[in-house]
Amino acid sequence: MKTRIQELRKQRKLSQEELALAVGVTRQTITSLEREKYTASLVLAYKIATYFGLAIEEVFDFSEAGY
Amino acid sequence: MKTRIQELRKQRKLSQEELALAVGVTRQTITSLEREKYTASLVLAYKIATYFGLAIEEVFDFSEAGY
DNA sequence: TAAAAGTGTAAAGTATGCTTTGCAAAGGAG
DNA sequence: CTCCTTTGCAAAGCATACTTTACACTTTTA
Numbered sequence: 229m230k231t232r233i234q235e236l237r238k239q240r241k242l243s244q245e246e247l248a249l250a251v252g253v254t255r256q257t258i259t260s261l262e263r264e265k266y267t268a269s270l271v272l273a274y275k276i277a278t279y280f281g282l283a284i285e286e287v288f289d290f291s292e293a294g295y
Numbered sequence: 296m297k298t299r300i301q302e303l304r305k306q307r308k309l310s311q312e313e314l315a316l317a318v319g320v321t322r323q324t325i326t327s328l329e330r331e332k333y334t335a336s337l338v339l340a341y342k343i344a345t346y347f348g349l350a351i352e353e354v355f356d357f358s359e360a361g362y
Numbered sequence: 363t364a365a366a367a368g369t370g371t372a373a374a375g376t377a378t379g380c381t382t383t384g385c386a387a388a389g390g391a392g
Numbered sequence: 393c394t395c396c397t398t399t400g401c402a403a404a405g406c407a408t409a410c411t412t413t414a415c416a417c418t419t420t421t422a
Contacts, residue, residue, distance in 0.1 A: 243398060257380055266379060273337045274357045284351045290341045310368060324410055333409060
């Protein structure tokens with residue numbers, strides 16, 4: 229799934245490691261989400277969105293066909 | 296995870312079967328979500344919320360400890 | 363009251379999210 | 393140029409989401 233994670237993370241000048249720590253997952257998970265290897269779980273999506281002060285729908289793109 | 300799925304479904308007088316069909320899963324999946332057997336995936340959460348005309352955060356309750 | 367529709371549950375199987383470890387390569391800073 | 397931080401990737405393993413089938417119980421409707 230397409231996301232704005234990398235964009236938002238870079239705006240705030242955070243490393244993948246720092247973001248991972250902040251939302252309680254490993255760096256590999258953040259990498260995978262940014263590289264669109266898989267879709268975040270609902271809870272992780274919420275934690276990431278909340279961390280950035282946004283709604284889930286503002287971080288994750290559901291407009292794509294197939295979702 | 297706590298959700299308002301059952302409440303919203305009953306308001307609209309839908310069966311689990313009908314809702315399941317509408318969002319593209321089986322009835323068992325809807326039952327499990329209503330009975331809090333597990334948490335929906337991000338995509339399913341989006342489909343359900345959208346079906347009810349609400350934001351994800353309005354259907355799923357993230358306030359619980361642990362999430 | 364008998365049939366039908368709706369719901370809860372269970373177990374086994376498949377698919378996907380996340381972790382762990384480890385290595386390679388790219389970029390910035392001294 | 394060299395070190396250090398950051399990032400991409402891979403494979404194996406565990407946890408969880410969802411399916412399929414099937415059965416029991418309850419509620420609605422004819």
